Amino acid sequence: MTAPPGLQPTPGGAAGPADGPRPGPGGAQPSPATARTKPTGVTEASATSTATATRTVQVADEPTWRRLPREAGRRVLAVNRLLGVSPAGWTLLVVAALAFWAGGRLGWAELRIASVACLVVLLLAVLFTLGRQSYAVSLELQSRRVVVGERAFGELRVENTSDRRLWPARIELPVGRRLASFGLPSLGGRASHDEVFAVPTVRRSVIRVGPARTVRGDPFRLMGREILWTDAIDLYVHPRTVPLPGRQGGFIRDLEGQPTGEVTNSDINFHALREYVPGDDRRYVHWRSTARTGTLMVRQFEETRRSHVAVALDVAGEDYLSDDEFELAVSVAGSISLQSLRDENTLSLLTSTQRLKAISPRRTLDELCGVSMVNRGTLPGLVRTCVRTVPGASVAVVVTGSQPAPADLRRACTLFDLDVRVLAVRIQLGAETSTQTLSNVTVLTLGSLDALPPAVRRASL
CATH class of the missing domain: 2.60.40.10 (Immunoglobulins)
Incomplete structure (x- = not known):
């Protein structure tokens, strides 16, 4: 049988590739420039039957003139870690070497003596350093x-x-x-x-x-x-804090929660009477009204919720006139937070940059120790963050510096819902205490920490 052109018969009778380059796609012959050559210093072996080549490249050693300085530097650092040579010690060693060289070059015995004296001092320093410390x-x-x-x-x-x-x-x-x-x-x-x-x-x-x-x-x-x-x-x-009037003084006016306006069949805050429907709890039947009207009447209640206090501390540096003003703001935020925890209210404490872990009085004050002013953030951005991260707040306290105007502070606090009681505290050192209430927002201007308890009582949160 005659083999097709381009193939030579193998000893076993099968047709194998002929000597020379294999035709490319479409039968085109590769050019001599693209033919694979075997570079000098590289050995090539066939790893599998698919003609995958394995190349071993011999890498020359790094020159000695480049390796020696790096090795010497490592040795010097090791000695320095062991003996702890100070900059003054290295300076004295360099002075000793220069004096010894200059004395030999100029023939001055005095320089040689000074060099030996420096080396003796260094040797004594080494003796002081060696040994174990028990x-x-x-x-x-x-x-x-x-x-x-x-x-x-x-x-x-x-x-x-x-x-x-x-x-x-x-x-x-x-x-x-x-x-x-x-x-x-x-x-x-x-x-x-x-x-x-x-x-x-x-x-x-x-x-x-x-x-x-x-x-x-x-x-x-x-x-x-x-x-x-x-x-x-x-x-x-x-930070320094002061005790505030609690539930008895009106800081958080409710004892068991704040009414939400939603009607429920069982709660504490009485709302109205309605006719009995099957399934109502008989414990809430109002027998006097039932006897008067002749129809079974049950009581309805307003749903109440546990007070959730959100304290937002503005840490933007542009909103404060001085560091003392910012420290007073931190003390105000800490005092309000501590009173909320004492009253067993849910507390959320946050700043313009982070949310603090206010789970106990000690942890709250520890978190406030690390708060500092930053060069970013705005007052409206702080309020938006508070609204987004604490959606269930019933009381919101925003503490800022003297730079935002009272009108701007009130405008920023309107981002809260109308059912949220808002107290905006504006810190201004030396200013007289003043309060302005509009709708659900009370703006309090405070000049000192000692004025906070009567101001909170006046605000009647």
């Missing part, structure tokens, strides 16, 4: 929650857990953005040393105290090795 360090705060202006005390106790005397060292304690440093004397075996410190609490904040770390080094502070001994402790500096 310490047991404890950090305690007298109270982890204080009010602005109260003094917060802490105690740092360091004990030598070994039987040998330890050299003097330094112990550092980060307190917020500051760093407190205490000198540890030489401690004998099983001896201890106590340090009592005070944390300034002039501003509402969350102050991180610790972790305590010892710095073992030389007196010249050329080297120092740091070891962490304790965990960090958060100190919450709460």
Whole structure:
């Protein structure tokens, strides 16, 4: 049998491809330029019967002149982590090397002597740094929650857990953005040393105290090795708050809930009488009206709901005249939130940027410690966020600064539903207390925190 053109018979009698390139689609022959060539340094092997090629490429090693500086840098960093060489120590080492080179170049023995002296000082610093520190360090705060202006005390106790005397060292304690440093004397075996410190609490904040770390080094502070001994402790500096009139004083006027206007067959707030229909609860039959009319009459009630207080704190920096004005706004929001929780009302606390977890008085004040002014957000946007995230609110309190005009504040509060009681508090330091009520919105201008309780009583929420 004759094989078709382009195919050569194989030894087994089957037709196989002829030598040379295989025709492309349509029978076109590939050009010599597209033919596969085998590059130098590359081995090619057929992995499967589908002619899939596996290529192994040999990669040359990195040049020595490029690898050595990087390796030297890693070694220097390792030594620096071990000994804790300070910038002053590195400077002294460079000065010693330059003085030794200049002394040999210029023939000045004085420079050589100065270089040796620098090296001796560095060697002594190394001796101060080496060795183990057998310490047991404890950090305690007298109270982890204080009010602005109260003094917060802490105690740092360091004990030598070994039987040998330890050299003097330094112990550092980060307190917020500051760093407190205490000198540890030489401690004998099983001896201890106590340090009592005070944390300034002039501003509402969350102050991180610790972790305590010892710095073992030389007196010249050329080297120092740091070891962490304790965990960090958060100190919450709460805003100042005042007690407000509760249910008895009219802060939230209802005792069992607020009427919604919807009629129901069982509740507390009586609405009207109607004729009995099958299925009504006989407990609500009004027997006097039944005897007078001769028709079985039952009572109807207005459905009441538990008061849900929404407190919205404006944190836009452009709405406040000063930092003190913003701090007063935070204190007002905290005072109203605490009274709502004491009255066992459902509370939702939010700002222009986030919703805070107000599940208890302590957690509410902790959340307010981290609130700060931002350069974004508007008062209408805050109200819209409150309406969207707290749709079931019965009382809404909006706290803002002195920059929004009372008319703009009232206009923004009209976004709430008419059945929501709205109190808009406008903070203006030194201003006289004033209230203006229009429909369901009461605008309260407040000049100090002490004026808040009588102002809330006057607003009759």
